[in-house]
Amino acid sequence: MKISFSINGQKKSVETDGDTPLLWVIRDMLDLKGTKFGCGKAACGACTVHVDGESIRSCSFAAKWAEGREITTIEGLGTAEDPHPVQQAWIEEIVPQCGYCQPGFMMATAALLDKVPSPTDEDIDNNIINVCRCGTYYRMRKAIHRAAEIKKSNTNT
Amino acid sequence: MSEDKKSKKISRRKFIAGTLLGGTGLLFGATYLGRHSLRRTMFEALETMAPAYMGDVSDPLMWFEIFKDNRITLHSPKVEMGQGTFTSLAQIAADELNVDIDQISVVHAASITGNVDGLSTGGSLSVAGLWQPLRELSATMRQMLVLEASKKLGVGANTLSVEKGVISGSGKSITYGEVVQGVEEWEIPDTPPLKDVKEYQYVGKPIPRIDLVDKVVGSPIFGMDAELPGMLYGAVVRPDQIGATYAGADVSEAKGMPGVVKIVEEKDFVGVVARSMTEAENAKNAIKAKWTVEKKWQTEDIDAAIKVGAGEPNVIQLHGDEDVLLSAEDAADASYVTSEYTTPIGAHAQIEPNGALAHVEDGKATVYISTQVVKITRDEVAATLGFDAENVNIIPTYLGGGFGRRLHTPNAIQAALMSKAVGKPVKCFFDRKAEFQNDTFRSPTHHIMKAKLNRNGMIEAISHDYSSGDVMFGSPMFPAIMETILGADAGALRGALIQYRAIPNFTVTSWKVKLPFSTSWWRSLGLLANTFAIETFMDELAEKVGKNPVDFRLAHIQNDSAGNRLKAVIRAAAQKSGYVDEIRSGRAMGFAASTDGGTPCAHAVEVSIEDGEIKVHKVVCAMDPGLSVNPDQVRAQCEGAIIMGLSASLYEKMYVDDNQLRPVIYGAYRMALMRNSPKEIDVVLLRGQETPGPVGEPPLGPIGAAIANAVYRLTGKRSRSMPIEV
Amino acid sequence: MKYLFILLFACSAIVVAFNLQNDPVVETIPAVTASITTAASEDNTAFDTMMKVLMHKRCVNCHPSDAYPRQGEDSHIHRFGIERGKANHGAEATTCNTCHQADNNNQSGVPGAPEWSLAPLSMAWQGLSRTEIARSMLDRKRNGNRSIKEIEHHLTEHELVLWAWEPGVDNEGNPREKPPVSKEDYIAAVKKWVEEGAHIPDE
Structure with a gap:
């Protein structure tokens, strides 16, 4: 079936089986490789993207549900030249190690800050439940608090 | 990574290689392992745990690619898996090449370049192993460029100096990028004297990872x-x-x-x-x-196989008189103590399949x-x-x-x-289920610790018997003959040796077991399990003689270089954490230390029990890896190893159900999440030697025992099995 | 004992009926009244059939009595420490819909249906007996102020409830267990039960 949506601000149409996981539409049809495959079972969170501003795990999101919706991936969150506050904080705290799970974490964090601009440690624990095998959680927590500060100061200025 | 870009790049390199080496070299390589005997290096590495790099280090042209615009690409024979090696290598190279770190990019050497490690990336040896060769290669490359510049500029090489990749002297200057243009043949000179570590601008500094931005914007690098x-x-x-x-x-x-x-x-x-x-x-x-x-296997079969006494024994350490222990055991002496420990099958569970x-x-x-x-x-x-x-x-x-x-x-x-x-x-x-079921697992282990204490509350004799499946044996990295030669698996024995060498009598025996599924390298190999057994036992002994566990450890460490470095990290962790042997505000502390590949590490943890779950609030880690080429990434490795080790110690466990290894999905295979990770991790880095030592695995050692020891103080019950439960 | 329950039920039915005076959906009164007339009947087949379904894990997993949804055939606590959250829909930014969509995902084995969420705590069923579940279902203070007809509607037409008969496959591709009664028999039983007065038999 033909599925039309907006991704990172651009209108796109793809022709695929409606049950194809959105993850593979993003990675293999649209060549946006920042969204990662980890488990394919919505368990690890490496494939987290935003659909209409909400965090969703794209490995478990059938392409048909994307019709008419707005998708944001890590490539649309920000760029090296113009990073999103979450990416900026990740750079400042030097969070990534292997880096594979990080886009999923950053997408989940960006959604969290949209809902809870100044998350407490408990908010972070309840919302950021992706899996990182390198164990970068300690720096991520610092980066999430830092991102909240950056985002607030950006809004204020 | 489109084909277009790729082919352009290869032709560019061919051009440069051809220019540099008259048609050979960079692309076709020189001799791999030419000057190394695999066996000898293996034994060196095994006996002394000295870092050994097993690739060609004779030809700088296989390592560096210099572009006209004065950018330099370092083709790394070691891979970047998060440990930060690329950044450290760039720092080392920049300092000896006299260039800005921004001028250097690091890529993985494709096998066709010839710049391939003869063995692997692992064993925490990338930076430690390349420390000397890469400095020499970089200095030699610099010298080659200076000699060529001398010809081109008509200025004596002795009067030329280099800054930021620009060679100048007698009022003339030329960039590295310009020097390499049109050169038909290079002569490789003797390696010039290396700089003193104090002269380095980048080595020893917390430079941000060079792959940081790529990993934050989601570049397609995997x-x-x-x-x-x-x-x-x-x-x-x-x-x-x-x-x-x-x-x-x-x-x-x-x-x-x-x-x-x-x-x-x-x-x-x-x-x-x-x-x-x-x-x-x-x-x-x-x-x-x-x-x-x-045959249909069950967990009970595996548990029965992994038992001290059941496999093939090999004494891997023996000092003093082992009869001291045996006679105490036979006499059921009150000063005789024994405990058993087990660890489960562990999965790698890395996120990229x-x-x-x-x-x-x-x-x-x-x-x-x-x-x-x-x-x-x-x-x-x-x-x-x-x-x-x-x-x-x-x-x-x-x-x-x-x-x-x-x-x-x-x-x-x-x-x-x-x-x-x-x-x-x-x-x-792989799909994720296949990944979990076809892993090369961390072997389950069983340990029996025995000790005889003397009247002064000191250990007179101690022994460690452990049973483990293969770690090194069966690996394609080593010829099968190694098993016959060595007897004991060199991976399973990591952390198994007694590091308290002031004890007069100590012995360690490995019991080798063949399991029906693949067990192999899992970050730090036997270290986590062996340290869990030894360091929980040390805590038990300290308690038995009524001594502070920190002082008790210090009292059993010998006065040599290794002993002094171990004592220093123990003191540093105790001091920085304010270690106390009592419960305060519902939190207890636990302590443990280990030495891995010559790097000593001690952890002091603060733990409480909340809603029936063990909660680790704070970890103070003191480690002495020698010179930290990039202290920030050494810290990152400590933090990561602590969290990975915490995860393995508290949550992770594979089991066998009707011949299937399970579970097959994250979550069911429980791992530490954000909420389970300590909010405070304080890393103290000591520098007990002037060369870099292993970093990536040593800090995994003590975490399980440190947590178990803290849990004991809270519950009064010893946790002798991983995952640790209350 | 049995008669005491009938009496209590009759009283509560009257209270319910009284409350319904202010409710626009008042056509349920006859049905409630009917329960009194048929209460003495010994035939609880419809109730039994209905409760076999409602007591099943496909229903109870999402009607927990604490902060944690349940999962799987063994009703284990939902992995990753997922919590009920303020709106019975998970945490602020990681909600049920982060993973669960409007239908089952047979690629991942993540189940889904429209309005995927937890029943509120007032509708907690986990650990309750079947009569306790039935009573809580009829109690407007606990059932979201639903009339008996609305309850019947929820039980027989709500897609999230009927998902129990199309539960999809798990993460290994194995079909999830369905309730022990067919959907048609269940729907017929609920309707009959309501029609016969929503009588709750003795324990």
């Missing part, structure tokens, strides 16, 4: 991100049973499924090639593979892959396809986690066979 034009997708049916041998398949249903290009039936596997990942997966699931299984993109065409094979064993991957693919090694190019990518999982890469062979079958590039990855 194995799974690789693409080639016309690429198809493969999926291989993998067994869900232990000891299963492939015995054919019914592919009739899969054949007609949407997108299927070809069913590939080989002698030991069946796979499918399709037009998309999803179509390949769906067709794979429709293949009914047959497996023969000789194993897989490869292979293209086999015209007698040549190209494989993009996250691998820790570039040379072995190449040789295995070449052997399977019947190609010469020179006709197989392994292009390593950034690894979405290594942890030892990518020291076995049969997936490269499967991708290559499927590519050959369809004549197009094929990308083929």
Whole structure:
């Protein structure tokens, strides 16, 4: 079936089986490789993207549900030249190690800050439940608090 | 990673290589391992745990590519799996090449360049092992450039100096990039004297990771991100049973499924090639593979196999008189103490699954892959396809986690066979269930600790017997003969030796067991389990004689270099954490220390029990890796190792149910999440030697025991099994 | 004992009926009244059939009595420490819909249906007996102020409830267990039960 949506601000149409996981539409049809495959079972969170501003795990999101919706991936969150506050904080705290799970974490964090601009440690624990095998959680927590500060100061200025 | 960019890059390098070396060299390599005897280096590494780099270090031209615009690319024979090696290598090279770090980029050396590690990336040895060779190579390269510049500028080499890759003297100057233009032949001079560490601008500084921005914007740098034009997708049916041998398949249903290009039936596997990942997966699931299984295993069988006394024994450490312990045991002496410990099967659970993109065409094979064993991957693919090694190019990518999982890469062979079958590039990855069930697991272990205490509350004799499956043995990295020569598995023994060498009598025995499934390298190998046993036991002994566990440890450490460094990290961790042997505000502290590959490390943890769950609030880690080339990344390795070790110690456990290894999904295989990670991790780095030592694994050692010791203070009950439960 | 319950039920039915005076959906009164007339009947087949379904894990997993949804055939606590959250829909930014969509995802094995969420704590069923579940279902203070007809509607037409008969496959592709009664028999039983007065038999 033909599925039309907006991704990172651009209108796109793809022709695929409606049950194809959105993850593979993003990675293999649209060549946006920042969204990662980890488990394919919505368990690890490496494939987290935003659909209409909400965090969703794209490995478990059938392409048909994307019709008419707005998708944001890590490539649309920000760029090296113009990073999103979450990416900026990740750079400042030097969070990534292997880096594979990080886009999923950053997408989940960006959604969290949209809902809870100044998350407490408990908010972070309840919302950021992706899996990182390198164990970068300690720096991520610092980066999430830092991102909240950056985002607030950006809004204020 | 489009084909366009790739071919441009290769031709560029050919041009430079041709110019530099008259048509050989950079692309075709010199001699691999020419000056190293594999065996000798192995034994050196084993006996002294001294870092050894097993690749060619005779030719700087295999390492550096210098571009006209004065950018330099370092082709690293070590892979980047998160440990920060690329950044440290760039720092080392920049300092000896006299260039800005921004001028250097680091890439994985493709196997065709010849700059391939003879063994692997692992053992915490990348930076430690390349410290000396890379400084020499960089200094030599600088000298080569200066000599050439001297010719071009007509100025004596002695009067030339280099800054930021610009060579100048007598009012003239030329960049490295300009120097290399048009050079037909290079002469490799003697290595000039290396700089003093104090003169380095980058070494020793917390430079941000050079891959930081790529990893924050989601650049396509991983194995799974690789693409080639016309690429198809493969999926291989993998067994869900232990000891299963492939015995054919019914592919009739899969054949007609949407997108299927070809069913590939080989002698030991069946796979499918399709037009998309999803179509390949769906067709794979429709293949009914047959497996023969000789025996149905259960967890109880594995538990029964992993028992001290059950395998093949080898005494791996013996000092003093072991009869002291035996007579105390026989006499049921009150000063005799014994305890048993167990650890479970552990999964790697790295987030990027194993897989490869292979293209086999015209007698040549190209494989993009996250691998820790570039040379072995190449040789295995070449052997399977019947190609010469020179006709197989392994292009390593950034690894979405290594942890030892990518020291076995049969997936490269499967991708290559499927590519050959369809004549197009094929990308083929594990699914998560296959990843969990076909892992090369951390072996379960069983330990018996025994000690005899004297009247002064000191250990008179101690022994450690441990049972483990293979770690090193059975690995493609080592010839099978190693097993006969060594007897005891050199991986399983990591951390097993007694580090308290002021004890008059101590002995360690390894009990080697063959398990029916693959056990192998898991970050830090035997260290986590062995330290769990020894350091929990030390805590028990300290308690028995009524001594502070920190003082008790210090009192048993000898006064030599290794002993003094160990004592220093123990004191540092105790002091920084304010270690107290009492419960305060519902929190207790636990302490443990270990030495791995010559790097001593001590952890003091603060733990409470909340809603029946163990909660680790704070970890103070003191470690002495010698010189920290990048202190920030050394800290990152400590933080990561602590969290990975905490996860393994508190949550992780594979079991065998009706011949299946389980669980097969994250969550069911519980791992530490954000909420389980300490909010405070305080790393104290000591510098007990002026060269860099192992970093990536040593801080995993003490974490399990430190937590168990804290839990004991809270509950009064000893936790002698991982995962630690209350 | 049995008669005491009938009496209590009759009283509560009257209270319910009284409350319904202010409710626009008042056509349920006859049905409630009917329960009194048929209360003495010994035939609880409809109730038994209905409760076999409602007591099943496909229903109870999402009607927990604490902060944690349940999962799987063994009703284990939902992995990853997922909590109920303020709106019975998970945490602020990681909600049920982060993973669960409007239908089952057979690629991932993640189940889904429209309005995927937890029943509120007032509708907690986990650990309750079947009569306790039935009573809580009829109690407007606990059932979201639903009339008996609305309850019947929820039980027989709500897609999230009927998902129990199309539970999809798990993460390994194995079909999830369905309730022990067919959907048609269940719906017929609920309707009959309501029609017969929503009588709750003795324990």
